[in-house]
Each structure stands twice: as structure tokens, then as C-alpha cells.
Amino acid sequence: MAEKTRYHSKSRKYAELLDSRFTIPGTEIRFGIDPLIGLITGYGDLAGAALSVYFMYFATRLGAQSGVLIRMFVNVLADLAIGVIPVLGDLFDVGWKANIRNAKLLEKLEQNPEKLEKQSSLLMWLLFAVLVAILIGIIALTAWIISEVWETLFG
Incomplete structure (x- = not known):
């Protein structure tokens, strides 16, 4: 049980770092490094998604059900x-807080061990492969658009 509690503690701290570490002065609006990384056009949101896979990994280690x-x-x-939509995506990141949502799901898993199963690792790897394919697709699409623009301008 100590190992599971350790996951929760680390997950909560990690989620807060990504989603709510800082406050905009004079407001109650909180944000983390995920929206800041997302400001890097194109690849910031990809990096943020890669950092978010952490929660799925630990949910799999705990034996989460497929639905989780x-x-x-x-x-x-x-x-x-x-998040890839300029400006709107950054505002969405500040409000959505996907990492805190996923940390809360991990907390619920630890509090309700009856919601665990042992077949989740296959689904985790399948979802991870889909996410990687989406990331590669975005990178490939970005590279293709840049090459087309380059060819049009200087071709």
C-alpha cells in the first residue's frame, strides 16, 4: 500500500507542477508549465502530451480498468x-487541467482497489501507440506544410 500512496503523492505534485503551480497576480487563475510549454508553437503541445503519459503509465502499474x-x-x-490552436488552445490548457484530472483518477484508483484489473497493460500500450501515432502525424503534417510553404515561396 505504501507504494500506491507514493504514486498518488508524486502524481499530485507532478500534476500541480504541470497544471497549477503558478497564479496570475491579482486573480485566482492558476496555471502550470504545461500551458507555458504549449506556447512553443507546434511542438510545445506535443511535449505537454508526452509529459501527460506519466499518469496513464502509473494507472497501468496500479492495474486500472480499461475505462479509466x-x-x-x-x-x-x-x-x-x-491545445494546438493558437491562443484558444493556451486558454483551454489553463482551464482544462488534464493532468490534475488524471491525478484525481489515480487517487480514486488507490481508494477503490476493487476497480482494478490485470489486463490494462495491453490497452495502455495500445493507447500509447495511438498517441505516438497522432504525435508523429502532427509532426509529419507540420513538416509537409513547412516544405510546401517553402517551395511556394522559394521554389
């Missing part, structure tokens, strides 16, 4: 998909 892993995946995917 899918909810975590959807949180990360929504953060990535909307």
Missing part, C-alpha cells in the same frame, strides 16, 4: 487536440 485508461487518454487527447 480511456478517460485518461481522452483527457490527454483533448488537451493536445485543442
Whole structure:
């Protein structure tokens, strides 16, 4: 049980670092390094999604049910998909807080061990492969757009 508690403690601290470490002075608006990384056009949101896979990994280590892993995946995917939209995506990152959502799911897993199963690692790797494929697709699309623009301008 100590190992599971350790996951929760680390996960909560990690989620807060990513999603709510800082406060905009004079407001109650909190944000973390995930929205800051997301400001790096194109690849910042990819890096943020890569950092968010941590929660899915530990949910798998705990033996999470497939539904929990899918909810975590959807949180990360929504953060990535909307996060790539300039300005709107950064505002979404500040409000959505996918990592805190996933840390709360991990906490619920630790509090309700009856919601665990042992077949979640296969689903985790499948979802991880889908996320990697999406990331590679975004990178490839970005490279293709840049090459087309380059060819049009200087070709």
C-alpha cells in the first residue's frame, strides 16, 4: 500500500507542477508549465502530451480498468487536440487541467482497489501507440506544410 500512496503523492505534485503551480497576480487563475510549454508553437503541445503519459503509465502499474485508461487518454487527447490552436488552445490548457484530472483518477484508483484489473497493460500500450501515432502525424503534417510553404515561396 505504501507504494500506491507514493504514486498518488508524486502524481499530485507532478500534476500541480504541470497544471497549477503558478497564479496570475491579482486573480485566482492558476496555471502550470504545461500551458507555458504549449506556447512553443507546434511542438510545445506535443511535449505537454508526452509529459501527460506519466499518469496513464502509473494507472497501468496500479492495474486500472480499461475505462479509466480511456478517460485518461481522452483527457490527454483533448488537451493536445485543442491545445494546438493558437491562443484558444493556451486558454483551454489553463482551464482544462488534464493532468490534475488524471491525478484525481489515480487517487480514486488507490481508494477503490476493487476497480482494478490485470489486463490494462495491453490497452495502455495500445493507447500509447495511438498517441505516438497522432504525435508523429502532427509532426509529419507540420513538416509537409513547412516544405510546401517553402517551395511556394522559394521554389
